[in-house]
Amino acid sequence: MHRESREMAMSIVKAIDEKKGRDVALLNIQHISSFADYFVIAHGTSTTHAKAIADAVVAKLEEIGIILDHKEGYNDGTWILLDYMSVVVHVFIEDERYFYNLERVWKDATFENVDIL
Numbered sequence: 001m002h003r004e005s006r007e008m009a010m011s012i013v014k015a016i017d018e019k020k021g022r023d024v025a026l027l028n029i030q031h032i033s034s035f036a037d038y039f040v041i042a043h044g045t046s047t048t049h050a051k052a053i054a055d056a057v058v059a060k061l062e063e064i065g066i067i068l069d070h071k072e073g074y075n076d077g078t079w080i081l082l083d084y085m086s087v088v089v090h091v092f093i094e095d096e097r098y099f100y101n102l103e104r105v106w107k108d109a110t111f112e113n114v115d116i117l
Contacts, residue, residue: 004086005030005036005037005038005086005087006037006038008038008061008066008084008086008087009026009037009038009040009087010026011060011061011064011066012040012057012060012061012084012087012089013026013040013114014060015053015056015057015059015060015061016040016042016053016056016057016091018056019044019049019052019053019056020049021042021043021044021053021091022042022043022044022045022094023042023043023097024040024041024042024114025039025040025041025042025103025111025114026038026039026040026111026112026113026114027039027040027041027102027103027106027109027110027111027112028109028110028111028112029106029109031110032106032108032109036085036086036087036088037086037087038086038087038088039087039088039089039090039102039106039109040087040088040089040090041089041090041092041097041102041103042090042091042092043091043092043093043094043096043097044091044092044093044094045093045094046093047076047077047078047093048077049093050077050078050080050091050092050093051074051077051080053080053091054071054074054080054082054089054091057082057089057091058071058082061084066084068082068083068084069083069084069085070082070083071083077093078092078093078096079091079092079093079096079097079100080092090102
């Protein structure tokens with residue numbers, strides 16, 4: 001499952017990049033989490049931008065036959081969570097991202113290179 005999760009995570013990273021998402025981080029949490037293999041974290045410049053990023057992720061994964069399991073925070077747009085079971089996507093606006101600082105909370109995760117796109 002880990003290989004499929006990584007491929008899904010990279011598809012998500014590409015979708016975020018195509019919508020000009022900022023500071024994309026890919027955290028491998030498989031060794032410290034029982035509920036997912038990866039977190040993908042990024043932020044947009046506004047709630048409209050964050051929603052556009054989230055929409056692009058959902059559309060890209062639907063294209064390859066992967067259906068979203070659960071979505072939270074979309075209406076507000078300051079922190080949108082997209083749950084794909086093995087990969088969880090967090091799309092913030094900048095202030096919220098740095099306030100919640102998931103990278104610090106999950107500091108034991110392995111940060112993977114996303115500059116290979």
